[in-house]
Amino acid sequence: MINTEQQRSASGSSQSPRSPSSQPYLSVSVTDPVKLGNGVQAYISYRVITKTNFPEYQGPEKIVIRRYSDFVWLRDRLFEKYKGIFIPPLPEKSAVEKFRFSAEFIEMRRQGLDLFVNRIASHPELQQSEDLKTFLQADEETMERLRSQDTGYFKKKPADLMQIFKDVQSKVSDVVLGKEKPVEESNPEYEKLKHYIFELENHLAEAQKHAYRLVKRHRELGESLSDFGKAAKLLGACEGDALGKAFSELGMKSEALSVKLQREAHQLLMNFEEPLKDYVRAVQSIKATIAERANAFRQQCELAETMKLKEINLDKLMLTRSDKVGEAEIEYKELKAESEDSTRRFETIVRLMNEEIVRFQEQKTLDMGIAFHNFSKGQARLASSIADAWRTLLPKLEACSSS
Amino acid sequence: MINTQRSASGSSQSPRSPSSQPYLSVSVTDPVKLGNGVQAYISYRVITKTNFPEYQGPEKIVIRRYSDFVWLRDRLFEKYKGIFIPPLPEKSAVEKFRFSAEFIEMRRQGLDLFVNRIASHPELQQSEDLKTFLQADEETMERLRSQDTGYFKKKPADLMQIFKDVQSKVSDVVLGKEKPVEESNPEYEKLKHYIFELENHLAEAQKHAYRLVKRHRELGESLSDFGKAAKLLGACEGDALGKAFSELGMKSEALSVKLQREAHQLLMNFEEPLKDYVRAVQSIKATIAERANAFRQQCELAETMKLKEINLDKLMLTRSDKVGEAEIEYKELKAESEDSTRRFETIVRLMNEEIVRFQEQKTLDMGIAFHNFSKGQARLASSIADAWRTLLPKLEACSSS
Numbered sequence: 001m002i003n004t005e006q007q008r009s010a011s012g013s014s015q016s017p018r019s020p021s022s023q024p025y026l027s028v029s030v031t032d033p034v035k036l037g038n039g040v041q042a043y044i045s046y047r048v049i050t051k052t053n054f055p056e057y058q059g060p061e062k063i064v065i066r067r068y069s070d071f072v073w074l075r076d077r078l079f080e081k082y083k084g085i086f087i088p089p090l091p092e093k094s095a096v097e098k099f100r101f102s103a104e105f106i107e108m109r110r111q112g113l114d115l116f117v118n119r120i121a122s123h124p125e126l127q128q129s130e131d132l133k134t135f136l137q138a139d140e141e142t143m144e145r146l147r148s149q150d151t152g153y154f155k156k157k158p159a160d161l162m163q164i165f166k167d168v169q170s171k172v173s174d175v176v177l178g179k180e181k182p183v184e185e186s187n188p189e190y191e192k193l194k195h196y197i198f199e200l201e202n203h204l205a206e207a208q209k210h211a212y213r214l215v216k217r218h219r220e221l222g223e224s225l226s227d228f229g230k231a232a233k234l235l236g237a238c239e240g241d242a243l244g245k246a247f248s249e250l251g252m253k254s255e256a257l258s259v260k261l262q263r264e265a266h267q268l269l270m271n272f273e274e275p276l277k278d279y280v281r282a283v284q285s286i287k288a289t290i291a292e293r294a295n296a297f298r299q300q301c302e303l304a305e306t307m308k309l310k311e312i313n314l315d316k317l318m319l320t321r322s323d324k325v326g327e328a329e330i331e332y333k334e335l336k337a338e339s340e341d342s343t344r345r346f347e348t349i350v351r352l353m354n355e356e357i358v359r360f361q362e363q364k365t366l367d368m369g370i371a372f373h374n375f376s377k378g379q380a381r382l383a384s385s386i387a388d389a390w391r392t393l394l395p396k397l398e399a400c401s402s403s
Numbered sequence: 404m405i406n407t408q409r410s411a412s413g414s415s416q417s418p419r420s421p422s423s424q425p426y427l428s429v430s431v432t433d434p435v436k437l438g439n440g441v442q443a444y445i446s447y448r449v450i451t452k453t454n455f456p457e458y459q460g461p462e463k464i465v466i467r468r469y470s471d472f473v474w475l476r477d478r479l480f481e482k483y484k485g486i487f488i489p490p491l492p493e494k495s496a497v498e499k500f501r502f503s504a505e506f507i508e509m510r511r512q513g514l515d516l517f518v519n520r521i522a523s524h525p526e527l528q529q530s531e532d533l534k535t536f537l538q539a540d541e542e543t544m545e546r547l548r549s550q551d552t553g554y555f556k557k558k559p560a561d562l563m564q565i566f567k568d569v570q571s572k573v574s575d576v577v578l579g580k581e582k583p584v585e586e587s588n589p590e591y592e593k594l595k596h597y598i599f600e601l602e603n604h605l606a607e608a609q610k611h612a613y614r615l616v617k618r619h620r621e622l623g624e625s626l627s628d629f630g631k632a633a634k635l636l637g638a639c640e641g642d643a644l645g646k647a648f649s650e651l652g653m654k655s656e657a658l659s660v661k662l663q664r665e666a667h668q669l670l671m672n673f674e675e676p677l678k679d680y681v682r683a684v685q686s687i688k689a690t691i692a693e694r695a696n697a698f699r700q701q702c703e704l705a706e707t708m709k710l711k712e713i714n715l716d717k718l719m720l721t722r723s724d725k726v727g728e729a730e731i732e733y734k735e736l737k738a739e740s741e742d743s744t745r746r747f748e749t750i751v752r753l754m755n756e757e758i759v760r761f762q763e764q765k766t767l768d769m770g771i772a773f774h775n776f777s778k779g780q781a782r783l784a785s786s787i788a789d790a791w792r793t794l795l796p797k798l799e800a801c802s803s804s
Contacts, residue, residue: 207629210625228608235604377795380792
């Protein structure tokens, strides 16, 4: 880990105007998805381009090739090392097999990965990580070797992971119901946070489900409009003259608008449903951090308990002038050091989490605000152009009726 | 039957001599549910405003139910062969919708249109049966209705058979399969093809119009669900982000209402005219069947007459004592044949006029329907665009705070 106290401000691609070359920056982009390999071994590789003036990095530009499991490796390493920090979420791992190589899925994954890396690169703590440097700079053989050695947190069986989440959830409700003598922090602020996170996850999942349905309904309306347009055109061909012309015009307009509607459905997906899903994943990452904090707290408590017992035992041995006193004193000192380590680790997590909550809230407000803005603008634009399209049809229909 | 041609329109009168220009104006209003349980039915007020001398004017109100309209349609179909009798709205609906406000209103509109089309048809408006329908008291109407042995009271199977005959004969003639007992009139063949093709295309268009209505409704429901979910998120978040979620939620719910209202409008203003068009075409098919019947009858009588003529000549040559009898039979047959020919020719003449009227009226009706449809879509899209735009400054305020 790099020790310089200097906080770096690294943003996407902007630099301070005052001293362009001396202001530190770290800018990453994930681009150019390419399908490699064959059959079941097939996978997508991405170009990761790093532009930076950090002294430890090979600058000013470095390009490496990475695949999805490399990003997973990075996320796992950061999760292990930076307990207390909300590690940015990855886009989903596997999709329904037949969509795995569809253009839409690949593009959404690329955007998700680009966002993932940039969030790490702009986080004051995480950007200093050695593992990040490795990820951005190491050659492909080194990366492959590291990836296959990975025994990261998330490599645990999904069942283990779920159990930890369940523990957190049940402990939360147990404490709330006053059921159990807490081996949990009795910190009302923290309780509020945990409740907020769990409630948020439910509401987000609901909103995301309905956003998905909205996209689906836009598509369906578009398809119906297209079918109707075709039927109207057939009628027009059958009728002939003014009426036939009217049917044909109506048919063509319907088909054109159908295309618009289906394009809008796609836009909705990219600009709105995806940010909501990203929000859900971020919340799940926070839950994992909450589980880590609970673990650290439990560890601290257990060590404190064990230490107390050892102290009582030591006193007993000293009173009886046992020859085991020396051994016991050494054990006690070791335990005390462990306990102090554990306490320090826990307190670090608490401190970091407090900062993280503030950052998370600010960033989320910004991200969702932008997403809503794009959504509303898109809807307004679509509705406007639909209104115009129908209006241009009116004079043509009037011409047909009066002829 | 009254012989003078009258021009009767819905409710407008000539500005020149308001009281002397003949008019016949009808409206079907005030649906009221009467009776109980399975006997329940809807009754309508039929208001007639007219200055026709044979009518009790200037205004007369009677109470009629759906089966009275059916009686009128059947009587007109029997008496005015060759004329396209205006169509009735559908007879029965799925049981649970039979008394829904929407169904009742659509049926009322359909019945009003039905009667007005009759009242503005130069031939049909002179019908005695129309006068009975518009003027007779309810007991008389009930008595007439129960006596009805009209065309459409035939078993549906019989009716279908007639249509099938027409359809198969059309294709047989087209394929040159059968020695035609059909008219070999190329204009008429074209008409029949047009009618059958039109029916298919209309049914398709009407099916897709119905689906469009359904999809508008579904989109509206999804938007409402999404709005509710967004509002819950807003309540959970609080502050600027919460406000943004809430605003988005409320706007979505408001637009959902608009969309579902538009779906209803689409139904009334567009899908219904298309269905009416389909029913009109089915009525024309029934008239085509009548014409085919009349033609067949004419041919058969002509054939029979020829045979009788040959037989008569034979009898005259042999100086049989049956000659007198045969001559009388022949004269009777000749009169029948001439009647049949006259009936057929009347049908042909009327149908030619009807086709022209039908095309003109349809062009007008569908033109209006499309116009309303497009205007409605433009208005809806406009107001949706405005609604989203009013949201933008509120969202910007949330993001920058």
